[in-house]
Amino acid sequence: MLAHFEECFTWFNDEDIRMPRVALVTGGTRGIGASIACALEEAGYRVAANYAGNIDAADAFRDRTGIPVFQWDVSRHEACAAGIGQVEAVLGPIDILVNNAGIVRDSMLHRMNKEQWDAVVRTNLDSLFNMCRPLIEGMRARRFGRIINISSINGQKGQVGQTNYAAAKAAELGFTRALALESARFGITVNAICPGYTSTEMLAAVSPDVMEKAILPQIPVGRLGQPEDIARAVVFLAAEEAGFITGSTLSINGGQHMC
Ligand code: NDP
Numbered sequence: 001m002l003a004h005f006e007e008c009f010t011w012f013n014d015e016d017i018r019m020p021r022v023a024l025v026t027g028g029t030r031g032i033g034a035s036i037a038c039a040l041e042e043a044g045y046r047v048a049a050n051y052a053g054n055i056d057a058a059d060a061f062r063d064r065t066g067i068p069v070f071q072w073d074v075s076r077h078e079a080c081a082a083g084i085g086q087v088e089a090v091l092g093p094i095d096i097l098v099n100n101a102g103i104v105r106d107s108m109l110h111r112m113n114k115e116q117w118d119a120v121v122r123t124n125l126d127s128l129f130n131m132c133r134p135l136i137e138g139m140r141a142r143r144f145g146r147i148i149n150i151s152s153i154n155g156q157k158g159q160v161g162q163t164n165y166a167a168a169k170a171a172e173l174g175f176t177r178a179l180a181l182e183s184a185r186f187g188i189t190v191n192a193i194c195p196g197y198t199s200t201e202m203l204a205a206v207s208p209d210v211m212e213k214a215i216l217p218q219i220p221v222g223r224l225g226q227p228e229d230i231a232r233a234v235v236f237l238a239a240e241e242a243g244f245i246t247g248s249t250l251s252i253n254g255g256q257h258m259c
Contacts, residue, residue: 019046022091023238024084026050026074026131027101029061031200032150035227036098036234037067043235045096048087050074052101074101075122080130093138096238099128099172100150104202106161117164124168128175136183145188146238149176150230153196153253169194173249180247189246191237196253198225220255 023040027033028049041047049069051058058069068090072083088094102124105116128149139145154162155169173192180190197203197215203224206215216222233250236242251257 020044021095022046023096024048024094025098025100029058032227032230033100035231039231039235046091074127077130081134084134096146098148104165108161109163120164121168125171139188140186143187147190148234148237149192151192151194153194156194177247192249193233194251195230196225196256218256218259
């Protein structure tokens, strides 16, 4: 236990006081992100959770976990820089960034409007630039960083009604590999996780009939993912000992990527 706790410490200042590393999870107050934030905190990190605007969910999460919450829209460039500044003022330099915030606005392309396209691309993809750009210089200077991008099986396989989402999630994988190459010599790893269908509010729009007849039969293990299935992998990739894993895409989908 002690050895595990020491894994996530950083040298904090000239007096050699070691402080736990700081992790920021975007979209960290609900669903997969909330589970990631809790798992990182349990592993000994100091954690901040960002959210978009659902204050009730954020308050409930903060009251339940004690993890501080910070509101900003990850699709807005200036808001991300300001939000990162607020987190670092409270917790110190961010060493671990989990780009988890994401939305869907499903529609067949022949009915999709520009707002649906823009909202999904800005929230799922532009957010990676908006969040990584202000943080990467500090990570390079400190010679340590862990960036974990939550993509999707639908970015790997495509999905009907999701040209916007599949395009943004596939682009996340290219971003991951390019930044991994740029950052490898600086002790920074950049990896992606592609969850399969995972039990969160994001799946609320899927009817029970579609779930039963169309989705579950495609999943070899025969069940939906749980947020904890994804969170465990994030803790693994965030560890000091994961420094040789970079530019990887981890498929966590009950075997669905093989079907
Ligand atoms: P949820 O809808 O359950 O939660 C989304 C979280 O992201 C919320 O905390 C929400 O904040 C936040 N968020 C949304 N938009 C923004 C924004 N513009 N700025 C800041 N925060 C934002 O999603 P999931 O937990 O299901 O999904 C998490 C990630 O996993 C997403 O990237 C998703 O694409 C991916 N994924 C999910 C799968 C699934 O089956 N659930 C499958 C594959 C990938 P607020 O509460 O304020 O709205």
